[in-house]
Amino acid sequence: MTQRPFSRPGAIDLSALKRPAAPAPSAGAPGGADGAGGSAYAVDVTEQNFQAVIEGSMTAPVLLVFYSRTRMPESGQLAEDLETLSGEFEGRFLVGLVDIDSSPQIAQAMQIPSIPLVVAVLDGRPVPLMQDVLPIEELRTALTSVVQQFTAQGVTGRHQPRQGAVPEAEGDEPVVDPRYAPAQDALGEGDIDTAVAEYQKLVDANPADVEAVAGLAMAKVLQRTTGVDLNEARAAAAADPEDVSAQTLVADLDLLGGHVEDAFARLVEVVRRTSGEDRTRARDHLLGLFAAVGNEDELVLAGRRALASALF
Structure with missing residues (x-):
């Protein structure tokens, strides 16, 4: 872009x-x-x-x-x-x-x-x-x-569908679900821990709430990367390719930077070359990033195919 x-x-x-x-x-x-x-x-x-x-x-x-x-x-x-x-x-x-x-x-x-x-x-x-x-x-x-x-950034509101090309009555306003307001407000104030807690409440109450699941996943990415120096993180990952924690952290940073495919590809490769607990950690982390992006996204669908290939 x-x-x-x-x-x-x-x-x-x-x-x-x-x-x-x-x-x-x-x-x-x-x-x-x-x-x-x-x-x-x-x-x-x-x-x-x-x-x-x-x-x-x-x-x-x-x-x-x-x-x-x-x-x-x-x-x-x-x-x-x-x-x-x-x-x-x-x-x-x-x-x-x-x-x-x-x-x-x-x-x-x-x-x-x-x-x-x-x-x-x-x-x-x-x-x-x-x-x-x-x-x-x-x-x-x-x-x-x-x-x-x-x-x-905590912006998860949606517009209502419009039947014509021009906004109609005053009632045709963007929809804001009040359930997400506490988490969004917390993100807006930079209180990421509270945002994670608020999204977690929503997920616990309704695990099928796709918006809450995505919000929680993204808030956790923000939580994990707070205060992290990008250059230091990349250097650590490059120095030790077998360090799963270092690789997942760079994947988080790539996701936040808009490099979604790079984030997915990094973790797919970790899954491909590891086994046991390390493989499980990398796979679960990648599934969390899929949730943050949205399971219907084309990049996620491609990432899931790559993950399946790496696992089997």
């Missing part, structure tokens, strides 16, 4: 767009990457609904993609691919499709330097993600990494 410094950090200035709300376009109105929008988690952003979309980022992330089919057709393809992939993540983020030709004032308000540009907005604040057009498979991997970073 390409990341570059954002030249104008800070909260989005909505002053240029403050005006009485206008009637929302119908769901079939032209706009966005593909007319009315083909995903329940993508919305065509206009000057009328821009502020509402940004306000939705207060509880779940919004990814704004700025594109122009006339000036740069490939940027339109990026918008289409983001719209397509948004459904796979089931509300972990909302894709806002901004056609800068149709809505130039939005581009001006955001002070967009060039297209394409994808910006993540959380709590009303923008963070740049990419300025390049990626093949859809690479884009899927990049989005998986982004969602993992959100989870590591």
Whole structure:
């Protein structure tokens, strides 16, 4: 994933767009990457609904993609691919499709330097993600990494599916499950031990709660890596490849850094070359990382196949 410094950090200035709300376009109105929008988690952003979309980022992330089919057709393809992939993540983020030709004032308000540009907005604040057009498979991997970073920060809210391309009534708000609030609040305050304890309560009460299991697994990764020096950890792992604890620690750090495949591959190799208690420890640790990422993730599915091959 390409990341570059954002030249104008800070909260989005909505002053240029403050005006009485206008009637929302119908769901079939032209706009966005593909007319009315083909995903329940993508919305065509206009000057009328821009502020509402940004306000939705207060509880779940919004990814704004700025594109122009006339000036740069490939940027339109990026918008289409983001719209397509948004459904796979089931509300972990909302894709806002901004056609800068149709809505130039939005581009001006955001002070967009060039297209394409994808910006993540959380709590009303923008963070740049990419300025390049990626093949859809690479884009899927990049989005998986982004969602993992959100989870590591305690951001686990979801958007409700949208039937049209434009947000509707005020009731169409992002869903925040209050069960996860204590753990998320603890993560936000940097109290990782409390977050682990809160997630553990949820898992104990309902072992089938996938969100709680993933939250607990990721909180434990954060707990294990607190205060760890990355360079020292890598040096220790390189110096003693048979030290399972050293290898699992680097795998944790790789996961947090977005290098998911590297984390999985490292532990698969540990499983392959060890036996007995060491193999069990490495396998169980890897299963915990699978849970942190999400068992339906393609990288996890591939990792499980590699683990099965290493075991048998």
